[in-house]
Amino acid sequence: MSTVAQKKGFLSVLWDYLTTVDHKKIAILYLISGGFFFLVGGIEAMIIRVQLAVPDNSFVSAGLYNELLTMHGTTMIFLAAMPLLFGFMNAVVPLQIGARDVAFPFLNSLGFWLFFFGGIFLNLSWFLGGAPDAGWTSYASLSLASEGHGIDFYVLGLQISGAGTLIAGINFLVTIINMRAPGMTYMRMPLFTWSSFVASALILFAFPPLTVGLFLMLFDRMFGAGFFDVSMGGNTIIWEHLFWIFGHPEVYILILPAFGIFSEIFATFSRKRLFGYAAMVFATVLIGFLGFMVWAHHMFTVGLGPTANAIFAVATMAIAVPTGVKIFNWMLTMWGGSIKFTTPMLYAVAFIPSFVAGGVTGVMLAAAAADYQYHDTYFVVAHFHYVIIGGVVLGLLAGTHFYWPKMFGTMLNETLGKITFWLFLIGFHGTFFIQHFLGLMGMPRRIWKFLPGQGLELPNLISTIGAFFMAVAVIVLLINIVITSVKNERVGNDPWGDGRTLEWAISSPPPFYNFKQLPLVRGLDPYWIEKMEGNTKMTPAEPIGDIHMPNNSFIPFVMSLGLFIAAFGAMYQVDWRASDGESFVWALPVLVIGMLITLGSMAVRSLKDDHGYHIHKEDLMEDEEGGRD
Amino acid sequence: MDTQHKFTSRTWPESPEKTTLEGKNKFLGFWLFLGGETVLFASLFATYLALKDKVPSDSHKLAADMFELPLVFIMTMLLLTSSLTSVYAMYHMKNYNFQKMKTWLIITVGLGLAFLGFEIYEFNHYVHEYEHTFTSSAFGSAFYTLVGFHGGHVVIGLGWFLLLLIRNSKRGLDLYNAPKFFVASLYWHFIDVVWVFIFTVVYLMGMVG
Numbered sequence: 048m049s050t051v052a053q054k055k056g057f058l059s060v061l062w063d064y065l066t067t068v069d070h071k072k073i074a075i076l077y078l079i080s081g082g083f084f085f086l087v088g089g090i091e092a093m094i095i096r097v098q099l100a101v102p103d104n105s106f107v108s109a110g111l112y113n114e115l116l117t118m119h120g121t122t123m124i125f126l127a128a129m130p131l132l133f134g135f136m137n138a139v140v141p142l143q144i145g146a147r148d149v150a151f152p153f154l155n156s157l158g159f160w161l162f163f164f165g166g167i168f169l170n171l172s173w174f175l176g177g178a179p180d181a182g183w184t185s186y187a188s189l190s191l192a193s194e195g196h197g198i199d200f201y202v203l204g205l206q207i208s209g210a211g212t213l214i215a216g217i218n219f220l221v222t223i224i225n226m227r228a229p230g231m232t233y234m235r236m237p238l239f240t241w242s243s244f245v246a247s248a249l250i251l252f253a254f255p256p257l258t259v260g261l262f263l264m265l266f267d268r269m270f271g272a273g274f275f276d277v278s279m280g281g282n283t284i285i286w287e288h289l290f291w292i293f294g295h296p297e298v299y300i301l302i303l304p305a306f307g308i309f310s311e312i313f314a315t316f317s318r319k320r321l322f323g324y325a326a327m328v329f330a331t332v333l334i335g336f337l338g339f340m341v342w343a344h345h346m347f348t349v350g351l352g353p354t355a356n357a358i359f360a361v362a363t364m365a366i367a368v369p370t371g372v373k374i375f376n377w378m379l380t381m382w383g384g385s386i387k388f389t390t391p392m393l394y395a396v397a398f399i400p401s402f403v404a405g406g407v408t409g410v411m412l413a414a415a416a417a418d419y420q421y422h423d424t425y426f427v428v429a430h431f432h433y434v435i436i437g438g439v440v441l442g443l444l445a446g447t448h449f450y451w452p453k454m455f456g457t458m459l460n461e462t463l464g465k466i467t468f469w470l471f472l473i474g475f476h477g478t479f480f481i482q483h484f485l486g487l488m489g490m491p492r493r494i495w496k497f498l499p500g501q502g503l504e505l506p507n508l509i510s511t512i513g514a515f516f517m518a519v520a521v522i523v524l525l526i527n528i529v530i531t532s533v534k535n536e537r538v539g540n541d542p543w544g545d546g547r548t549l550e551w552a553i554s555s556p557p558p559f560y561n562f563k564q565l566p567l568v569r570g571l572d573p574y575w576i577e578k579m580e581g582n583t584k585m586t587p588a589e590p591i592g593d594i595h596m597p598n599n600s601f602i603p604f605v606m607s608l609g610l611f612i613a614a615f616g617a618m619y620q621v622d623w624r625a626s627d628g629e630s631f632v633w634a635l636p637v638l639v640i641g642m643l644i645t646l647g648s649m650a651v652r653s654l655k656d657d658h659g660y661h662i663h664k665e666d667l668m669e670d671e672e673g674g675r676d
Numbered sequence: 677m678d679t680q681h682k683f684t685s686r687t688w689p690e691s692p693e694k695t696t697l698e699g700k701n702k703f704l705g706f707w708l709f710l711g712g713e714t715v716l717f718a719s720l721f722a723t724y725l726a727l728k729d730k731v732p733s734d735s736h737k738l739a740a741d742m743f744e745l746p747l748v749f750i751m752t753m754l755l756l757t758s759s760l761t762s763v764y765a766m767y768h769m770k771n772y773n774f775q776k777m778k779t780w781l782i783i784t785v786g787l788g789l790a791f792l793g794f795e796i797y798e799f800n801h802y803v804h805e806y807e808h809t810f811t812s813s814a815f816g817s818a819f820y821t822l823v824g825f826h827g828g829h830v831v832i833g834l835g836w837f838l839l840l841l842i843r844n845s846k847r848g849l850d851l852y853n854a855p856k857f858f859v860a861s862l863y864w865h866f867i868d869v870v871w872v873f874i875f876t877v878v879y880l881m882g883m884v885g
């Protein structure tokens with residue numbers, strides 16, 4: 048790659064992205080594919096709401112409804128929310144700690160492609176005989192009884208993309224521990240970095256139980272094992288435990304980075320140092336820790352007994368304490384600040400009451416005895432949409448507006464942004480507030496249709512209307528993105544004017560080596576400190592010298608593709624064996640070929656030395672302002 | 677320091693695996709990965725304990741009917757010794773003695789292969805003597821999954837050592853491959869520790885009933 052600006056054709060741009068190991072480009076890949084899956088999941092949600100708009104509707108069939116419901120949840124959690132957060136983590140964390148890249152650029156790219164191919168594999172189920180239909184939780188009693196290959200798509204798709212997630216988590220942990228610029232101590236790290244750090248640690252310890260659960264399911268369904276088969280001595284509750292030991296930390300994997308984004312936004316647009324920084328860090332770590340102790344609150348009605356239920360109830364309620372600490376710190380950050388109501392700030396302000404509402408219903412659900420009433424009703428649906436949309440999705444939308452200029456060098460339109468915000472906020476509360484009452488009235492979750500004359504008509508209709516508001520809001524956002532990209536008005540280093548952290552001290556987008564000289568960090572909010580002393584740039588911590596960069600590589604793509612191919616073989620060898628070798632004869636060869644592609648590319652990676660290359664000092668001097676392409 | 681720099685036993689650094697930034701990253705990243713692997717095996721152990729001796733009918737053999745101490749004791753000794761020989765290999769790696777490192781690694785691989793041989797014999801024995809198979813009962817599924825995952829790790833560890841040995845056989849040690857040898861040996865120790873738990877939880881506790 049040369050530093051000389053040149054115009055590139057479409058194919059060479061495509062090749063560049065297929066082989067890139069640059070965290071900023073991988074961020075864009077995550078953003079695009081996460082955004083795509085967000086739209087897919089959104090369309091599924093709209094069909095669900097249309098089906099439930101009126102009683103006794105038959106817009107979709109019962110079976111299709113189950114598939115839509117399952118794919119909506121699975122897609123949104125695994126293929127939209129998490130990758131979008133990874134997008135921002137990739138785009139921002141290395142810059143915030145003053146690093147030139149992540150610790151493992153090659154693995155970073157591998158993590159993305161694994162996620163991508165896993166997601167595509169899962170979604171191909173729609174065209175290959177039907178999607179999974181046992182809910183995003185895929186309880187074993189349902190999924191073992193599910194016919195066709197839907198559940199196999201779920202198991203194999205999540206296994207592949209889960210491997211990518213685990214790799215990404217380890218990569219961020221090592222990056223944050225080893226790659227910080229001089230002076231960037233732990234207690235000077237911006238909160239988004241901190242929350243990404245804790246979320247990555249949660250990934251490291253939460254994903255292996257899911258991996259095991261998925262393996263057991265895979266063995267049961269495809270190789271005749273009996274883990275969950277009661278007639279063989281198996282036990283379906285094992286799946287529930289493994290799933291929720293993963294599942295509850297997972298919700299914190301989602302919310303913590305969103306908390307981080309909001310912390311940056313509150314400080315930036317209140318133009319004040321974040322209130323209670325140390326307490327915020329402590330609360331983040333504590334939430335991460337407690338997140339592993341509460342999984343059984345999803346299983347109160349399973350029959351674990353009153354002692355277990357009581358312990359898990361109390362542990363669950365305890366999480367509300369550090370969460371409350373954070374809420375108060377955000378409010379006190381705004382207190383006395385000179386607040387600027389930009390689009391990101393609007394999202395941040397709206398996030399507080401929305402998320403608190405979700406937290407309150409969380410504590411209600413945590414009362415184990417009461418949960419016997421709430422469990423599996425729309426009350427739970429309302430709860431988790433309040434925390435996930437009111438927390439995670441608002442955070443993602445805020446982050447999109449906030450970091451867009453840093454990632455793309457141009458600002459999203461503020462007026463359109465505010466229109467999106469209001470439509471989305473109204474739509475969100477319109478859809479989900481009323482669902483609390485539907486739940487309390489006894490409407491079970493995951494049902495295909497409801498009967499007339501039970502008082503459920505009006506609330507369901509209102510809920511559907513709200514969903515349409517959210518859909519329009521997303522369309523406005525898309526229009527905004529198109530208009531902004533076409534206009535492409537370039538912005539400077541610090542387009543919001545109030546940037547506090549290192550990423551705002553360099554150009555937008557940053558040069559591919561990020562920092563020509565590593566910056567010297569002299570405190571929390573290092574860029575703000577320099578600004579207060581009248582400097583426009585960071586003080587460098589080193590003289591200009593050669594920079595070592597990693598080489599691009601196509602191997603991550605091929606490795607992931609191999610697993611994608613092998614997954615088809617693994618799935619259809621079941622039919623091959625069921626037909627006594629009559630049909631699906633290609634299944635086993637495909638499995639072998641896929642594995643050979645993956646193992647072969649691993650061997651190539653291991654046998655071929657890859658020492659990277661150096662950008663020379665002289666080129667850096669010439670490239671005064673540093674452009675990316 | 678440059679990864680391709682040529683060294684002598686005098687200039688070779690104290691901790692060659694952590695001298696470069698790449699090495700440091702690899703070292704830390706691999707420890708973290710082992711943390712994740714620990715949770716993975718913990719989940720498998722929990723599943724095994726929940727399903728131990730859970731069989732569909734009385735005609736199925738249980739743990740106490742099948743496991744025999746001598747065989748697993750030999751396997752344990754083989755694996756523990758192989759951990760020791762890999763420590764010797766790393767000792768010579770740190771002293772920039774490539775030949776001796778290679779020799780000890782080859783011994784390590786040999787011991788690992790012997791372990792695998794016994795494991796295959798063991799599984800074969802259970803299948804043919806006791807009709808204890810992967811699909812015969814939940815107990816069977818859980819047993820073969822836990823012990824088999826460990827066995828799979830042994831296979832990967834052996835393949836890894838061999839690949840490293842073949843790739844580097846002619847070019848000696850440098851700061852590019854030293855971290856690679858080092859993390860491979862870390863992995864080998866981890867496999868060993870997991871086996872100690874399998875020996876205790878599956879076999880010893882299984883034999884007591």
Ligand code: HEM
Binds near residue numbers: 405435
């Ligand atoms: C104050 C903090 C929280 C408490 C006390 C809490 C408590 C609970 C409880 C007890 C349940 C089980 C309800 C049932 O199934 O009967 C539940 C479900 C759920 N919660 Fe929370 N929660 C909290 C925060 C969050 C956050 C931050 C998220 C996500 C970002 C979240 C996501 C979910 C999801 C997705 C479910 C439903 C899972 C399912 O069954 O499909 N919760 N929560």
Ligand SMILES: [Cu+2]
Binds near residue numbers: 294295342345
């Ligand atoms: Cu939970």
